[in-house]
Amino acid sequence: MKISTIIRVLVLVLLATFIVMPQVFSPVFAPLTRFNAPAIYTQTSILSLTLSHLAIVAVATALATVIAVGFAILVTRPFGEEFLPLSRAVANIGQTFPPVAVLALAVPMLGFGTGPTLVALFLYGLLPIFENALTGLTGISPSVREAARGTGMTGWQRLIGVELPLAFPVILAGIRLSVVISLSTATIGSTVAARTLGEVIIAGLLSGNTAFVLQGGLIVGALAVLIYDGFVALEKLAARRMGRA
Template sequence: MLLASALGVFLSEPQWFTRWLAPLTDNGAPAIYDRDSLWRLALAHLLLVVEASAIGGGAAIAAAVIVTRASAADFLPIARSIANIAQTFPPVAVLALAVPALGFGAKPVLFSLTLYGLLPVFESTLAGLQRIPDATREAAFGMGMNAWQRLWQVELPLAGPVIFHGVRLALVINLGTATIGSTVAASSLGDVIIAGLQTSNTAFIVQGAIVIAALAVLIYEGLGLVALWRWPAR
């Protein structure tokens, strides 16, 4: 709560923190980023992350569900390889390849972040579904449930905590990676950091990094509380 309050104050009234950031500037350079509203940049940053994580997370969960079915088990190595490649391929390189096709702005960033967030959700969904005991599935079958009913009413609820952890991790990863969006004209908190790099203004770099780090901590811990509420420890 204290961190959230401090972040809200900083985003609303960044000039109040000038005295602490001024020592990081040279030759009378501004200590506070004033080319755009920090609130607007933070919201744009979060929107990119949430959209990409929703698209990538949905695709990863669907892929993991498909390859854990007996009829598609042979595709598991291929799906895992694709997820691994998407994670290891540098996001900057993905942007460079996506811009000619999608243009500048948010679209290539969404594409890059979507790919980058596949692996944590895919692997967590896979782990959650594979650790369900066969006896549980057999019991559901014995109760007369069809394949879809077993998936929605038994398997996904039991795998829910593990899947949620993967989604939580993907959100935090994408939150940091989204800063590269500013290199292709997508509004984000990366604007602040890149402006600092371009003008050798350490104050800009520090304030951009602090806001992103604070958001990452708040989102990670906030989702942790949601997980405890939804799946309380027994």
């Protein structure tokens, strides 16, 4: 446990340094370049690309969370129960759509830039969150549901006071899945001119500069690992608070 914590801190420090001052790492990446090509991507500042990347993912995930959890709540209410099988089927089917295809199909409708990327990430992020919210909301033990009704809570009080808090760790796991997928998928957004870290990777692919590909990939990978870990820690904390430890 100790060692893994040290590694995490180390990764965080390296990542932060690289994002702010990429030139420091120039010697590390230099052996990977050929014909004296630059070792570090400088066309756009890595910092601004990272921030833009994170912002796109954050906005898409936040929207996806609101909509997906909202839908999951609707279909688990008595009046929406009719749509439960349909929504399950759609979620199941939707997940088979490759993210690249979602992105590619969004371009013609929304043009180039950040728009289609946002839409693709939003749509693709919906499914894991919806799926998990549904699992969380329907997985509450019958005796707890019964007790909530029996103590005289109104539907609204049951939702806010019992169902959502108990489903929270599971919903959080869904958001985590969605964020990690989105972080990676957002790089593809740069093929349609969204400002993400994919720009670095694609520049590397186009000019045959492995150093660019590597640094772009490493930043996104490290971000994903750290955010993933952060979510897992949050989930553990939440699960303990929910008495599921």
